Amino acid sequence: MKHPRNIRRYCPKCGKHTEHSVSxxxxxxxxxxxxxxxxxxxxxxxxxxxxxxxxxxxxxxNKKFLPMLTCKECDRKSSKKGLRLKRFELV
Ligand SMILES: [Zn+2]
Structure with missing residues (x-):
């Protein structure tokens, strides 16, 4: 699966949608x-x-992949749901 490196997501600390980097x-x-x-x-x-x-x-x-999200405004880390995949790529 190909996943974008940056996504817009809700940040509970900022209280709004912000840009998150994915690792x-x-x-x-x-x-x-x-x-x-x-x-x-x-x-x-x-x-x-x-x-x-x-x-x-x-x-x-398959191995479980856990995408970690980091808010670019406040550096708060959160995770997405873990996925069982053969391959996980950040594009
Ligand atoms: Zn934030």
Whole structure:
């Protein structure tokens, strides 16, 4: 799917339609000091089975893309609905 780089959309902070720039959401690398990672490290230490269900079979065919919108006037970030697509391009 081809998506425009800039769209006009309602901004709740500005209270009107403004120009938004579109980017694709990307997961950040996990921080070792966050609570979930500390818990995971503690749980997987020592004896016992793996603390989380092991992912074996992927039921979904396509990846989910989440377009992130940034208001050009106030820099407020919001997201559009996530879409399952083969390819997502910004034109
Ligand atoms: Zn705004």
């Amino acid at each position: 694709i959401y990307k997961k950040r690398p996990k921080s070792r000091l966050k609570q979930g990672e500390r818990r995971y490290a503690r749980k997987s230490k020592g004896y016992g089975s793996f603390p989380r269900p092991v992912f074996k079979r992927n039921a979904k065919v």
